[in-house]
Amino acid sequence: MRMVDIIEKKRNGQSLSKQEIDEIIQGYTQNEIPDYQMSALLMTIFYEDMSDQEITDLTIAMANSGDKIDLSMIKGIKVDKHSTGGVGDTTTIVLAPLVASVGVAVAKMSGRGLGHTGGTIDKLESIPKFHVELSNRQFIELVNETGIAITGQSGDLAPADKKMYALRDVTATVDSLPLIASSIMSKKIASGADAIVLDVTTGAGAFMKELSAARRLAKTMVKIGQLANIKTMAIISDMSQPLGEAIGNGLEIIEAIETLNGKGPKDLQEMVYVLGSQMVVLAEKADTLDEARVLLEESIKSGNALKKFKEMIQNQGGDASIVDTPELLADVPYKVELPAKSKGFVQAMDADKIGIAAMMLGAGRKTKEDTIDYNVGIKLHKKIGNPVAKGESLLTIYANQNDLEEVKHLLYQTIHIGATGDEPKLIQEIITE
Numbered sequence: 235m236r237m238v239d240i241i242e243k244k245r246n247g248q249s250l251s252k253q254e255i256d257e258i259i260q261g262y263t264q265n266e267i268p269d270y271q272m273s274a275l276l277m278t279i280f281y282e283d284m285s286d287q288e289i290t291d292l293t294i295a296m297a298n299s300g301d302k303i304d305l306s307m308i309k310g311i312k313v314d315k316h317s318t319g320g321v322g323d324t325t326t327i328v329l330a331p332l333v334a335s336v337g338v339a340v341a342k343m344s345g346r347g348l349g350h351t352g353g354t355i356d357k358l359e360s361i362p363k364f365h366v367e368l369s370n371r372q373f374i375e376l377v378n379e380t381g382i383a384i385t386g387q388s389g390d391l392a393p394a395d396k397k398m399y400a401l402r403d404v405t406a407t408v409d410s411l412p413l414i415a416s417s418i419m420s421k422k423i424a425s426g427a428d429a430i431v432l433d434v435t436t437g438a439g440a441f442m443k444e445l446s447a448a449r450r451l452a453k454t455m456v457k458i459g460q461l462a463n464i465k466t467m468a469i470i471s472d473m474s475q476p477l478g479e480a481i482g483n484g485l486e487i488i489e490a491i492e493t494l495n496g497k498g499p500k501d502l503q504e505m506v507y508v509l510g511s512q513m514v515v516l517a518e519k520a521d522t523l524d525e526a527r528v529l530l531e532e533s534i535k536s537g538n539a540l541k542k543f544k545e546m547i548q549n550q551g552g553d554a555s556i557v558d559t560p561e562l563l564a565d566v567p568y569k570v571e572l573p574a575k576s577k578g579f580v581q582a583m584d585a586d587k588i589g590i591a592a593m594m595l596g597a598g599r600k601t602k603e604d605t606i607d608y609n610v611g612i613k614l615h616k617k618i619g620n621p622v623a624k625g626e627s628l629l630t631i632y633a634n635q636n637d638l639e640e641v642k643h644l645l646y647q648t649i650h651i652g653a654t655g656d657e658p659k660l661i662q663e664i665i666t667e
């Protein structure tokens with residue numbers, strides 16, 4: 235069937251067959267289908283949606299479009315974790331060494347960020363000399379020897395997704411549920427994990443603003459994983475405000491170190507325990523979630539989790555002494571407080587705008603070519619539900635520039651103070667099928 239016929243078929247609300255989807259992905263990956271036709275199909279999917287079967291077929295086709303990572307030489311059950319994103323999402327930095335410290339093999343492939351702050355790889359590169367580019371052999375050897383390694387994603391891993399995402403980014407089709415689900419799960423399937431724990435965020439700072447949309451995305455991805463014979467479950471978590479207190483690459487590494495020391499923000503700490511417990515059970519290192527949580531809590535109390543983080547830094551060429559002097563990661567000439575203009579309670583935050591403010595400081599990228607400033611960012615002192623006095627600091631801006639009026643103006647627009655304020659529920663739902 236011609237591409238124009240497939241576009242017309244989808245435009246008319248009909249489902250595409252597995253063969254048609256396979257031909258689309260193969261043709262586009264091999265440059266046989268032009269961008270203008272693929273753009274038309276993406277927009278049609280955006281408006282007409284896809285069935286669960288179509289999304290599954292699309293995901294598998296994208297996963298098969300390039301290399302697949304063979305992790306069979308790594309001992310034990312390999313459990314991956316993925317978040318659909320948000321502002322101040324430091325969980326992987328804490329979670330990876332924590333679950334590795336209780337015997338779970340962590341073979342983690344992560345990406346760079348385009349937006350508020352860097353991705354996990356950018357955050358780790360704020361640690362002096364830390365290397366994220368590992369060969370497959372080095373990657374597998376490190377995980378077998380020490381239980382943990384985090385590397386950048388291979389350029390040949392699900393190349394169809396890479397091409398399609400670049401097109402979605404310039405055609406306003408990024409926030410399409412079928413395209414989000416297939417993008418995430420195609421990379422996870424190609425990455426070779428035996429089990430996947432998904433953190434699907436919802437709220438102002440997430441792709442899925444509404445809980446109903448987050449629920450459908452979570453259920454769709456869980457179903458895709460299970461159809462691909464990968465044990466998969468999802469947690470729907472709140473992103474109405476940034477997770478934790480730090481927004482910025484070096485600042486988030488500092489926060490991760492504090493959390494591994496048992497002194498992190500309570501919402502980040504709880505998120506790590508919830509996700510980590512699921513990973514430990516899926517890896518068959520504990521029979522129940524309660525048993526798994528006890529293992530994780532004891533690892534933090536004993537210092538083993540932080541020790542594992544130090545070991546990971548050393549193994550990947552980084553300066554592990556930063557764990558003892560983390561303040562060096564936020565060494566900037568300007569640290570500016572933002573005082574509250576009135577008293578009351580923090581009623582709401584616009585997480586997206588806080589992220590944009592961090593990007594304006596240099597913590598994130600507007601384009602792929604932008605250079606990240608690792609040391610800048612924002613440290614929140616108040617979260618939703620907290621009381622605040624007039625003149626009390628709401629947050630600290632870490633900057634390498636003196637002119638911060640535009641940033642401060644935006645930040646004042648994001649934090650709403652009223653007579654009352656209720657702390658949001660962090661874990662909205664847990665989905666296992």
